[in-house]
Amino acid sequence: MKASVYLNYGEPEVLNIAEVTRPIPKHNEVLIRVYASTVTAADIMMRKGKPAIGRLYLGLLKPKRTILGFEFAGEIVEIGNGVTTFAVGDRVFGGTTALGCYAEYVCVSAEDVIATMPDNTTFEEASPVSGSAITVMNFLQGKANIKKTDNVLVYGASGGVGSYAVQIAKWFGAEVTAVCGTSNQAMVRSLGADFVIDYTKEDFTQSGKRYDIIFDTVGKTSFSHCKRSLTSTGIYLSTVLSFPLLLQMMWTALFGGKKAITSSTGMLPAKERLRYLLQIKELLQTGKIVTVIGTRYTLSQMPEAHRYVEKGHKKGNLVITIA
Ligand SMILES: NC(=O)c1ccc[n+]([C@@H]2O[C@H](COP(=O)([O-])OP(=O)(O)OC[C@H]3O[C@@H](n4cnc5c(N)ncnc54)[C@H](OP(=O)(O)O)[C@@H]3O)[C@@H](O)[C@H]2O)c1
Numbered sequence: 001m002k003a004s005v006y007l008n009y010g011e012p013e014v015l016n017i018a019e020v021t022r023p024i025p026k027h028n029e030v031l032i033r034v035y036a037s038t039v040t041a042a043d044i045m046m047r048k049g050k051p052a053i054g055r056l057y058l059g060l061l062k063p064k065r066t067i068l069g070f071e072f073a074g075e076i077v078e079i080g081n082g083v084t085t086f087a088v089g090d091r092v093f094g095g096t097t098a099l100g101c102y103a104e105y106v107c108v109s110a111e112d113v114i115a116t117m118p119d120n121t122t123f124e125e126a127s128p129v130s131g132s133a134i135t136v137m138n139f140l141q142g143k144a145n146i147k148k149t150d151n152v153l154v155y156g157a158s159g160g161v162g163s164y165a166v167q168i169a170k171w172f173g174a175e176v177t178a179v180c181g182t183s184n185q186a187m188v189r190s191l192g193a194d195f196v197i198d199y200t201k202e203d204f205t206q207s208g209k210r211y212d213i214i215f216d217t218v219g220k221t222s223f224s225h226c227k228r229s230l231t232s233t234g235i236y237l238s239t240v241l242s243f244p245l246l247l248q249m250m251w252t253a254l255f256g257g258k259k260a261i262t263s264s265t266g267m268l269p270a271k272e273r274l275r276y277l278l279q280i281k282e283l284l285q286t287g288k289i290v291t292v293i294g295t296r297y298t299l300s301q302m303p304e305a306h307r308y309v310e311k312g313h314k315k316g317n318l319v320i321t322i323a
Contacts, residue, residue, distance in 0.1 A: 003067050003103035004302040009049030012303035012310075015102075020067070023100070023107040024078075030086050030110055031078035035123035037101040037320045038071045039297075039305045040131050040160060042266070046099075047306060069101030069320070070266075072108070073117060073126040083110045091117045094277060095130030097266060102302060104322060113273045118285035125291040128317035129280050130273070132160040133289070135239060135265040136168045136217075137276040143261050144213050144235045148173025153204065153211045153229070156218030157193065158184035160317045161239055163292040165217055166191045171288050177211070179204055184315060187292070205229045213237065218312075223248045223260040235259045292316025298323070 005018040025031040046068055049055050058064065073093040076086055086092065094114035100106045108114055113134075117126045140146040152169045156162040157178035169176045170192040178193035185196050197204050210231045214221075219240020226236050233256075238245055241262050248260040265273065283289045294315030297305035299322050309318055 001104040002299060004069075004299050005066050006047060006063060006068060007066055008062050009047065012047070012306040014047065015068075015302040015306065017300050017302075020103070022105050025080040025083075025107045027080045027082040028110050029080045029107045030076045030083055030092070030114070032072060032074040032092060032106050032108060033077045034072050034074040034101055034104060034106055034322050036073045036127035036322060037069045038128045038131065038160075039302075039309045039318045039320060040071075040128075041309065042070070042131065043068050044306060044310050065099045067100045067103050069103070069106075070097060070099055071095045071127050071130050072101040072106055073123040074106075074322075077105070080110075085110050086114075086116075091123075093117045093123075093126035093129060095134075095273070102299065102320065104299075111270065113270050113277055115274065115277050115281055118281050120287070121284050121291070124293055124296065124319045124321060125284070127319055128160060128291055128293075129284070130277055131265075132317060133164040133168070133280045133291075134273055134276040135161050136165045137279055138263055138265045138268065138273075139215060139237045139239070139261075140165065140169060140172065140213070142272075142276075143263055144215075144237055146172045146174060146213060150174040150212040151177075151210070151231075152213045152215065153177045153179065154193075155179045155199075155204075155214065155216040155221055157188045157191075157196075158315055159218055160314060161217040163188070163191060163316045164289065165215055166193050167289040168283070169213075169215075171283060174213075177204070177209075181313070187315070191290075191292070210234065216240070223252075227258060230258045232257060233259075235261060238262050293319050295319070296321050 001022045006014045152174040158180040177195040178188045216238040223236045252259045
């Protein structure tokens with residue numbers, strides 16, 4: 001089978017198309033013909049092997065798993081003897097921390113974050129869900145316990161996480177203010193945002209408006225900067241971990257009032273991520289949310305795809321189409 005393989009950490013050029021052996025499903029695994037995968041900020045970090053602490057999992061000097069890609073949408077073509085929950089021919093989507101999705105086929109444990117796809121979505125639309133959309137559920141529902149009376153600001157609203165965050169916060173019934181750049185204003189408004197602010201022209205913290213939740217989906221603002229725009233019990237959420245944020249999280253957890261919170265969705269137990277995946281499946285199935293696809297690349301264009309994501313201005317999700 002064809003796969004995008006990397007043998008060393010480094011620049012996008014380390015990703016090369018190669019012919020590799022098709023994996024064989026173990027007792028509790030399914031073999032999936034992958035039709036779509038994604039490139040996200042997490043893939044960039046894994047390709048680079050940075051931050052270095054990640055190498056404890058990925059391999060100290062060079063990658064142990066030579067095929068990246070943790071999100072997939074595709075069709076089951078073979079199942080292990082112990083698999084009872086899926087069948088050959090099932091259209092499935094999800095994510096696997098075992099990686100390997102930058103390939104025509106991948107083996108995934110039937111107990112991993114995997115479910116049958118909503119009937120109304122394409123493989124491309126289903127592929128980014130297990131990273132971006134699950135993250136939104138983890139933060140808004142799991143960490144901030146969002147309510148329909150909440151006033152929510154989504155910072156970085158045009159990105160992969162942000163474009164789902166606007167829609168999911170609206171689905172929870174919240175009033176949503178979205179912050180994004182000039183070229184994405186119309187797109188973000190079409191996702192249901194009540195108010196849209198252009199971060200290149202206006203600093204939202206200067207308006208005097210207070211929010212119950214400020215969800216920084218791109219780690220480009222900070223708790224200190226947003227604090228005065230939070231209500232007295234408001235929550236600042238950030239998807240991007242930093243040392244100051246960690247200290248603020250510990251400090252605000254001890255003392256009442258405004259809170260700073262971060263979380264690593266990928267570290268949640270698979271069962272919890274699967275519960276979020278099934279929630280998102282329902283939202284897609286009933287047309288409550290859609291996947292925004294900004295760009296499509298093929299498996300052989302992987303270096304270009306990585307270069308594009310690395311620039312930090314991805315619109316919605318970047319999908320790798322594997323025909
Ligand atoms: N903790 C977790 O569980 C978790 C899970 C998933 C992702 N993440 C992290 O979340 C981050 C976002 O992921 P993503 O896939 O959504 O990223 P992304 O799609 O690459 O984000 C790109 C977006 O960021 C916006 N942006 C760039 N600079 C900005 C600025 N200064 N102010 C406001 N917006 C700005 C861009 O808008 P413009 O083009 O208009 O500038 C673009 O739409 C990544 O760092 C990722 O590692 C964390």
